[in-house]
Amino acid sequence: MVGIAAVFQKKNLGKPWQPGAQPSTVEESPRPRLLIPSFARTVFLLVVVLGFTACGPKQTTSDEFPRHETVLIGVAWGEPTSFNPILQNPSWPALQNTTALYQTFFFFNQLTGELEPQLATSYQEFPDRIEVELNPAATWNDGKPLTARDVVFTYNRLFRIVPGFPAWQYLDSVQMLDPESPRPRRLSFRLRAEKPNPLMVLHWLTLNYVLPEHVWEPLLVAAGNDYNILSKNKMDVDPVGSGPYRMHSYSAEKIVLVRDDNYWGNAALYGGQRPAPRFLVAPLYKSNDHYSMALQQGRIDASNTFIPRIWLKARKGVRAWYDEPPYFPPGCRPTAFINVLHPPLDDVHLRRAMAFAINYDDIRELAVSGYSVPHEPGFILPFGPEARYFSKEDALKYGTYFDPARARAELKEGGYTSVFKDNELVELRDRTGKRVPTLYIQCPTGWSDWESIIRIMVRGMRAVGIDAREQFVDSNAYYKALAVGDFDLILTTPSGIPSPAEPWSRFNGVLDTKDWAPLGERMYANMGRFNRPGAPGYVPRIDELLAKIPVTTQPEERVALYRELNRICMQLQPALPLVYRPKSFYEFSTKVWTGFPSAASPTVSPNIPGEGPGIQILWKLRPADAAK
Amino acid sequence: MKLIRHLLRTPGFLVGATLLGLTLAIAFLPPLVMSLDAYQRVGLAYLPPTAEHWLGTDHLGIDMVALLVAGLRSSLYVGFLAGIIATTLGTLIGVYGGYKGGLIDDLLTACTNLFLVIPSLIVLILLSGSLQEGRSLTLIAVFIGCTTWTWTARAVRAQASSLRSRDHVALARINGYGTLGIVFLHILPYLLSYLFMVFILQTASGILSESVISMLGLGPYDSISLGNLLNQAIRNEALSDGAWWAFFPPMVLITVIAFALYVINTSMEGIFNPRLRK
Numbered sequence: 001m002v003g004i005a006a007v008f009q010k011k012n013l014g015k016p017w018q019p020g021a022q023p024s025t026v027e028e029s030p031r032p033r034l035l036i037p038s039f040a041r042t043v044f045l046l047v048v049v050l051g052f053t054a055c056g057p058k059q060t061t062s063d064e065f066p067r068h069e070t071v072l073i074g075v076a077w078g079e080p081t082s083f084n085p086i087l088q089n090p091s092w093p094a095l096q097n098t099t100a101l102y103q104t105f106f107f108f109n110q111l112t113g114e115l116e117p118q119l120a121t122s123y124q125e126f127p128d129r130i131e132v133e134l135n136p137a138a139t140w141n142d143g144k145p146l147t148a149r150d151v152v153f154t155y156n157r158l159f160r161i162v163p164g165f166p167a168w169q170y171l172d173s174v175q176m177l178d179p180e181s182p183r184p185r186r187l188s189f190r191l192r193a194e195k196p197n198p199l200m201v202l203h204w205l206t207l208n209y210v211l212p213e214h215v216w217e218p219l220l221v222a223a224g225n226d227y228n229i230l231s232k233n234k235m236d237v238d239p240v241g242s243g244p245y246r247m248h249s250y251s252a253e254k255i256v257l258v259r260d261d262n263y264w265g266n267a268a269l270y271g272g273q274r275p276a277p278r279f280l281v282a283p284l285y286k287s288n289d290h291y292s293m294a295l296q297q298g299r300i301d302a303s304n305t306f307i308p309r310i311w312l313k314a315r316k317g318v319r320a321w322y323d324e325p326p327y328f329p330p331g332c333r334p335t336a337f338i339n340v341l342h343p344p345l346d347d348v349h350l351r352r353a354m355a356f357a358i359n360y361d362d363i364r365e366l367a368v369s370g371y372s373v374p375h376e377p378g379f380i381l382p383f384g385p386e387a388r389y390f391s392k393e394d395a396l397k398y399g400t401y402f403d404p405a406r407a408r409a410e411l412k413e414g415g416y417t418s419v420f421k422d423n424e425l426v427e428l429r430d431r432t433g434k435r436v437p438t439l440y441i442q443c444p445t446g447w448s449d450w451e452s453i454i455r456i457m458v459r460g461m462r463a464v465g466i467d468a469r470e471q472f473v474d475s476n477a478y479y480k481a482l483a484v485g486d487f488d489l490i491l492t493t494p495s496g497i498p499s500p501a502e503p504w505s506r507f508n509g510v511l512d513t514k515d516w517a518p519l520g521e522r523m524y525a526n527m528g529r530f531n532r533p534g535a536p537g538y539v540p541r542i543d544e545l546l547a548k549i550p551v552t553t554q555p556e557e558r559v560a561l562y563r564e565l566n567r568i569c570m571q572l573q574p575a576l577p578l579v580y581r582p583k584s585f586y587e588f589s590t591k592v593w594t595g596f597p598s599a600a601s602p603t604v605s606p607n608i609p610g611e612g613p614g615i616q617i618l619w620k621l622r623p624a625d626a627a628k
Numbered sequence: 629m630k631l632i633r634h635l636l637r638t639p640g641f642l643v644g645a646t647l648l649g650l651t652l653a654i655a656f657l658p659p660l661v662m663s664l665d666a667y668q669r670v671g672l673a674y675l676p677p678t679a680e681h682w683l684g685t686d687h688l689g690i691d692m693v694a695l696l697v698a699g700l701r702s703s704l705y706v707g708f709l710a711g712i713i714a715t716t717l718g719t720l721i722g723v724y725g726g727y728k729g730g731l732i733d734d735l736l737t738a739c740t741n742l743f744l745v746i747p748s749l750i751v752l753i754l755l756s757g758s759l760q761e762g763r764s765l766t767l768i769a770v771f772i773g774c775t776t777w778t779w780t781a782r783a784v785r786a787q788a789s790s791l792r793s794r795d796h797v798a799l800a801r802i803n804g805y806g807t808l809g810i811v812f813l814h815i816l817p818y819l820l821s822y823l824f825m826v827f828i829l830q831t832a833s834g835i836l837s838e839s840v841i842s843m844l845g846l847g848p849y850d851s852i853s854l855g856n857l858l859n860q861a862i863r864n865e866a867l868s869d870g871a872w873w874a875f876f877p878p879m880v881l882i883t884v885i886a887f888a889l890y891v892i893n894t895s896m897e898g899i900f901n902p903r904l905r906k
Contacts, residue, residue, distance in 0.1 A: 287863070289862065289863060289864075289865050289868075292865055292868065293865075293868060296868060307865075308673070308687070308864055308865055308869075309673065309674070309865070309869055312869045312870075313868075359669075362669055362688075362689070365672060365673075365689075366669070366672070366673050366687065366688050366689050367688075369673070445845060446845070446863070448863045448864055451849075451863070452687065452688060452864070455688060456688065458850070459667055463667075469850055470849055470850055472845075472849055
């Protein structure tokens with residue numbers, strides 16, 4: 001537009017418009033003539049252009065990462081900043097739940113709910129502790145043995161200095177059980193006596209990395225045991241881990257890992273086989289649709305990003321876990337957290353009115369492309385291992401299904417009046433007649449499925465008379481707003497990582513009051529600040545239930561406790577559960593590699609390579625050419 | 629009257645006017661004859677065109693015809709508002725500076741040049757990006773108007789300064805007219821035809837600017853405009869799913885409006901400027 005404007009401007013200036021107007025003072029200057037002959041000019045230009053090209057940054061040649069030796073995955077977002085695994089949110093592959101470079105004790109298989117061996121071979125639960133046995137074959141990438149000493153160092157020295165390290169909420173300390181052995185491998189994870197929660201300790205054993213003492217101890221000493229100094233180390237120069245891949249290189253465009261042919265697990269866990277691809281590359285794109293396009297064109301082999309209408313991509317060789325709806329095994333609950341410290345969101349009538357106003361079928365069919373089963377109120381998944389805790393009877397009695405009439409009734413009961421003009425909502429007024437400020441529902445811009453969810457929520461709420469609007473923000477701003485409570489409503493997924501602690505961890509994510517922080521300070525659970533102890537309307541029973549469920553060993557009692565907690569959530573509506581979603585999306589292309597697991601051959605939990613248990617897929621892949 | 633007769637005999641003008649009339653009809657006639665709700669879900673995502681829904685549905689299952697009508701209205705609104713603002717600002721600054729001359733003219737010209745070298749699209753993108761809440765179509769129109777007035781000001785200034793030395797202006801000055809009186813009564817009327825064409829160009833440029841900003845995802849996300857429709861089509865992979873009805877019609881509409889306005893402008897130029905008149 002600027003260009004067009006400029007062109008027209010020049011044109012207008014050059015031509016007088018009015019009869020008798022003065023001719024323009026801008027004279028067209030004659031075209032300058034170059035004195036160099038045209039051939040020499042061309043050669044000169046070529047030399048200049050080639051010179052500039054040679055001066056640029058080193059370009060990656062395709063020979064460097066031959067396609068038939070490389071698996072490309074859509075797993076990482078944003079320019080890599082640091083690969084330091086003690087940071088809360090480092091870049092892939094140091095990011096939590098990645099097991100290519102650093103490893104954890106177990107893989108969590110979300111299909112079976114079982115823990116599968118990784119660094120550890122087995123575990124045993126006791127009332128006050130969990131005992132773990134390490135694989136005796138485990139070594140670091142630099143050849144040194146990986147022993148229980150590394151684990152004790154990682155927890156008792158390294159994780160001690162990390163501020164707010166989440167595992168310490170449930171863990172007291174870690175001890176070696178065979179310290180006198182030349183290669184100690186037995187460990188005891190002691191639970192915190194005041195908050196015994198074996199579920200969460202197992203959860204962290206599937207997520208926390210074990211780091212090498214011989215590398216980190218000198219770093220720790222050099223940093224004077226100061227987290228702020230240690231966390232500044234980017235750990236990007238050939239970091240030592242214990243996984244099947246090592247760092248190769250990284251740039252703003254991609255992160256490259258290279259296979260470690262001496263990986264200890266090849267012999268100990270995979271029958272002497274090594275992973276098929278030599279390189280594991282994570283290209284960095286800007287948004288979901290870029291990953292989708294790359295997958296369809298065979299430029300990446302697997303992705304955990306949201307791809308709408310996956311059935312249309314089948315003709316381009318893109319597949320998901322199932323070949324028919326819901327295409328992915330649903331496993332978590334995207335939820336709109338409600339900031340109850342922003343009045344009148346502390347009013348249960350308004351919160352329930354919102355819950356009744358949302359068209360959950362629209363969200364399922366349109367926003368998430370049908371990758372979900374029909375909505376049931378509450379936070380328990382009514383299918384899979386959690387189905388035993390779900391009560392349809394309670395859901396029908398206390399729950400909120402899409403029902404605009406009941407939404408209006410709740411508003412009326414709360415004393416609200418909605419002002420409409422020409423069928424358009426103008427404003428919502430509270431019982432005193434004061435205008436309720438517009439309620440903004442936040443999510444990161446570019447997360448197209450979440451944006452669509454919010455559009456559907458807004459449409460439903462405005463139709464019943466609640467003044468809600470979309471708010472799409474930069475993802476960094478979103479994460480900050482989520483933690484410090486700078487929102488009215490915000491979309492997030494409580495307990496988004498597959499975990500043996502579910503559904504407790506999901507409830508805890510919505511209701512936890514143990515680490516209460518006022519608005520402006522960070523909270524990592526219950527960001528809606530619901531049920532502050534001591535505040536008017538505080539429900540102590542919620543905290544009691546959250547404390548009791550993890551230590552209950554009787555299955556029937558556990559069912560009753562979960563049922564009660566879910567019932568309270570349905571009645572008080574602390575947040576708005578919206579849809580079911582896969583824990584992470586799992587799409588793959590068979591253009592270059594075959595052998596990806598699917599519902600027909602569920603050899604590995606549905607995670608792409610480079611994400612949790614998905615790394616095991618790399619041993620099962622075969623080049624597509626060989627399969628033909 | 630003579631000018632209008634000339635215009636009506638110009639094929640370019642006729643084509644442009646017909647196209648513009650057609651887009652205006654699309655924007656304002658359908659709601660009178662059929663019920664259109666740009667917020668009501670009518671089916672699944674990206675349903676192909678049917679007899680009931682001529683252009684299928686978008687990613688949220690909303691009738692594309694309803695969205696296009698609503699989007700076209702918004703885009704026309706933004707375009708015209710931006711056009712009015714840019715033309716008014718540019719004209720006032722240009723005509724005043726051009727007539728006054730001297731230091732005031734130098735200052736205003738410097739100011740105009742300063743604004744002229746600021747890349748307005750980038751400023752627009754930054755402004756839109758920095759405003760998270762409260763982005764609205766009106767605000768976008770104001771932004772566009774306030775960043776694109778510069779070339780109007782320069783062109784008008786050149787015209788005004790050439791008129792300044794005309795006899796009738798000198799006569800008016802002798803008769804005791806003040807600056808404003810001369811500017812409004814004796815200079816502006818001579819520029820009216822030119823200003824009208826400037827306004828048309830500014831409107832077209834406003835519509836295109838809004839489309840670009842909205843297509844980049846920086847427009848008001850709670851309104852429907854043609855750019856927003858394109859943005860949503862890209863975000864929700866209409867292209868790769870072959871849902872042409874989600875992006876092709878808004879694209880055609882934007883092109884047709886801009887084309888119609890430019891053709892009208894060019895043909896008017898041929899009529900109003902006697903040197904170009906055939």
